[in-house]
Amino acid sequence: xxxxxxxxxxxxxxxxxxxxxxxxxxxxxxxxxxxxxxxxxxxxxxxxxxxxxxxxxxxxxxxxxxxxxxxxxxxxxxxxxxxxxxxxxxxxxxxxxxxxxxxxxxxxxxxxxxxxxxxxxxxxxxxxxxxxxxxxxxxxxxxxxxxxxxxxxxxxxxxxxxxxxxxxxxxxxxxxxxxxxxx
Amino acid sequence: xxxxxxxxxxxxxxxxxxxxxxxxxxxxxxxxxxxxxxxxxxxxxxxxxxxxxxxxxxxxxxxxxxxxxxxxxxxxxxxxx
Numbered sequence: 001x002x003x004x005x006x007x008x009x010x011x012x013x014x015x016x017x018x019x020x021x022x023x024x025x026x027x028x029x030x031x032x033x034x035x036x037x038x039x040x041x042x043x044x045x046x047x048x049x050x051x052x053x054x055x056x057x058x059x060x061x062x063x064x065x066x067x068x069x070x071x072x073x074x075x076x077x078x079x080x081x082x083x084x085x086x087x088x089x090x091x092x093x094x095x096x097x098x099x100x101x102x103x104x105x106x107x108x109x110x111x112x113x114x115x116x117x118x119x120x121x122x123x124x125x126x127x128x129x130x131x132x133x134x135x136x137x138x139x140x141x142x143x144x145x146x147x148x149x150x151x152x153x154x155x156x157x158x159x160x161x162x163x164x165x166x167x168x169x170x171x172x173x174x175x176x177x178x179x180x181x182x183x
Numbered sequence: 184x185x186x187x188x189x190x191x192x193x194x195x196x197x198x199x200x201x202x203x204x205x206x207x208x209x210x211x212x213x214x215x216x217x218x219x220x221x222x223x224x225x226x227x228x229x230x231x232x233x234x235x236x237x238x239x240x241x242x243x244x245x246x247x248x249x250x251x252x253x254x255x256x257x258x259x260x261x262x263x264x
Contacts (some may be wrong), residue, residue: 025200054228056193124202174227177206178197 005045017122020073023065024094025175029114029135031061033180036128036173051128054173055118059182063118063175066106068094072143072158075119075127077168090129090163092117093142097156107157111138117161118175128171129163136163184212185219188236193229201227216240 036051057063072095081087096103114135120126129136143158196210202225204218209229220240223230237243 062194120200124205172202174202174229175200176194176229177199178194178209180194181192 002042002048003044007045012123015123019071019122020068020075020094021120021122021124022068022070022073023120024068024073024092025063025065025118025177026110027057027061027063027116029116029130031058032056032116032130033058033061035130035132036171038131038167038169049168049170051169051171051173055116055128055171055175057176057180059180062177062179063116065177066094066096069097069154069156073119075121087164087166088168090127090165090168091139092119092129092136092161092163093158095143095154095156095158097154099147099155099157103157107138107159113137115161117163118171126171126173126175128169129161131165134164136161185214185216186212188216188233188240189219189223189230190233191229192231199229 032055034053034056036053036055038051039047039049042048055063072093074091074093076091076093078089078091079086080089114130115137116128116130117136118126118128139160139162141158142160145157147153147155191209194209198206198208198210200206201222204222207214207218219230223232232240
């Protein structure tokens with residue numbers, strides 16, 4: 001049975017910087033072999049927010065990293081649903097500069113496919129977008145996608161990805177950027 | 184050199200983002216042993232101890248392997264008892 005506890009100010013080393021780091025990590029949902037598990041009957045508030053285990057990719061698969069322009073990455077949590085049906089939609093918005101072939105290729109491949117993301121905030125806390133049942137998906141480009149009008153404009157692509165989740169969790173595990181081996 | 188003490192398992196040797204330390208490239212031989220030890224002790228799933236690592240880092244001595252002759256002698260002694 002979950003016990004409530006006091007929720008005090010908790011800013012280790014006084015840190016509470018906003019925003020995301022300049023890299024996000026992504027892969028195809030189908031390439032994940034095992035997912036971290038959500039807590040079952042947690043005893044404490046902290047335990048109720050912590051995933052257990054590792055994101056393990058299928059043999060030969062890995063996560064990839066994408067550079068994003070500083071101060072453009074945001075992980076936003078939107079509570080949704082009616083009374084007795086509340087859940088969350090998490091939104092990842094980022095901006096990647098330039099209109100190069102790899103980025104076009106990524107959008108071509110990702111726009112209608114199921115994805116997984118791991119994002120890291122400025123304190124190093126990680127959030128997983130995707131679980132065994134639900135992927136993260138491309139939702140659009142809220143801050144533009146193109147050359148811009150003026151020469152001083154920023155050419156590139158903004159991207160938004162969303163993930164629907166019944167609860168909010170922190171991912172304390174590792175991010176494998178190297179191919180998984182069989183077995 | 185950390186690879187004397189640890190095997191990198193489950194992934195091809197390469198980059199992993201780990202808590203606190205960030206990105207570590209395990210294809211490099213120059214990772215401080217203290218970091219590997221810390222990760223291993225926190226349950227990092229991609230490292231396992233080698234026999235030398237067990238012995239030198241944790242003082243776990245390997246059981247001596249018996250020669251064929253010694254094994255036969257041991258069996259004989261046991262059967263006589």
